[in-house]
Amino acid sequence: MRLQTLKRRAEFDRVRRGRKWSGKAFLLQGLPQDEPLAGHARFGFVVASKALRKREENATAKRPGAVLRNRAKRRLKEAVRLAAPQYALANYDYVIIGRYEALHQCFSDLLEELQLAFGKVNRPPRSDDAKAQSRIERKGSDRHTQRQSEILDTARTSASDLGQTHDG
């Protein structure tokens, strides 16, 4: 199955309203889709060259170029491609914003952090977000939360499986 990506500015802006979790290598945002596509989670990748600058470097330092920007993006994309079938929810949109450690963190650590991030973001929306959501579509809100909790349980069990395989 191909990795579905977000393509429009409006889609990225919509996901910004969702739950966030920030790691060393990336910031993950996730939100349920308005009209669920048939079993496809979608992902948007954002990597700014400014964000890849080392923390101790000041603003006068030279900005990282397109090579580093593209490499960070490709590593995150590959990590998501491997982790998504097990941990991402099918009816969700996600945005991954790259940070400096996306270049240097070793790949297995990156996968573990991504697994943790999906677990955090896949929880039901916050109370104020839920209110906003219910205002938009009042009928289907109860059904939504039920389904999410079910999927979350399965995600947790499979996450422990992954941990074992990597230790061995």
Add this chain to the structure above:
RNA sequence: UCAGUCGGCUGGAUGACCGCUGCAGGCUUGUGUCUGUUGAGGAAAGUCCGGGCUCCACAGAGACACGGCGCCGGAUAACGUCCGGCGGGGGCAACCCCAGGGAAAGUGCCACAGAAAGCAAACCGCUUCGGCACGCCGGAGCAAGGGUGAAAGGGUGCGGUAAGAGCGCACCGCGCGGCUGGUAACAGGCGCGGCAUGGCAAACCCCGCCGGGAGCAAAACCAAAUAGGGGCAGCAUAGUCCGUGACCGGAAACGGCUGCGGACGGACGUGUUUCUGCGUUGCCGCCCGGGUUGGUUGCUAGAGGCGUUCAGCAAUGGGCGUCCCAGAUGAAUGGUCAUCACGGGGUAACCCGUACAGAACCCGGCUUACAGGUCGACUGACUUU
């Protein structure tokens, strides 16, 4: 062997697993899936120049304005690029660097310091004459020495003189005029002058040459969506003549009205303006705002690469043969692991690192960044034969 100069090439390799863009074919048509094939650079970068291409309908010539360039000759589609030469500067040398036209066309500036900063002048001084209170004052002559400064109106030496001075002479520099060599920049040498002509043009400027503007998010088409929003101009004050057709009046000549074609004229047309050609033109024309921000084309065979040969000192050009070599669009060309190679650290096991950097319409340059490896030519020093 060491130190150095110049030019070129390369810039990780192999394997395994999992993926992606485009193209071709099969299976399916819900647009997915399978097989094959293809896939970053010398700078793809900075966007500093020059073109092609597209739009502003367009083309040519002159003047004005603005901008760029600037030794000479050649190369080129063109250039601010390249090649060859000249001049100046640096280096023992190989070689490197130079925005390198004009300052007796004009204007302007040269702070501070200094007497004086531009038709030269005289602060400390030097020489001489006169006066006296005997080391000062006044007159005349001078610009060598001192001092200031980035720069003080040729330099060195000899003669000369009261002291001096191109005052005289020699050499060098400078200027003017022939001559010789060279396509030319320029070089060499001759004669004359007796020093007049300080620097800055990356200050204005003068001379010569070149240049319309914007850019593939250009531009064209399809689909969708929003609004019939605001401003300006105009709504006949804009025509004349010829040919021809319809209609009306009339017996006809002809008159009226109107359509079409042509000529002249008007208006508009790539900074302004003039001219020539050309195009458009009388009823919805221009500008701003609002909405859409999807798809297709543009989109890759080209001043193309490689090999060879000929012309030329070379840049480069001609001929012949051969090859087809990325076309993405929230944007593919990769990710992970292992082994080897190279470099550094460590007694060792082992650990760390592997340059600069990513096509976006395409070419020719320039500039900037770049670990390491490698080839060729040349220079200097030392040693050995």
Add this chain to the structure above:
RNA sequence: CGGGGCGUAGCGCAGCCUGGUAGCGCAUCUGGUUUGGGACCAGAGGGUCGCAAGUUCGAAUCUUGCCGCCCCGA
């Protein structure tokens, strides 16, 4: 990707075209005024002029090359 602009004291700006002294306001510090504070008055400190070359006797200013930031464009 293409085009345009900016960089001067802690902050916001002059000065650059026409080259020689870097200045203004707020803020900071010191003193005065006040019972104390604010406001006000007087004074002081603080700037590699983004970085590097070149032109010039001399560069914040002129020229060239880098670096950073901001704005606009179907």
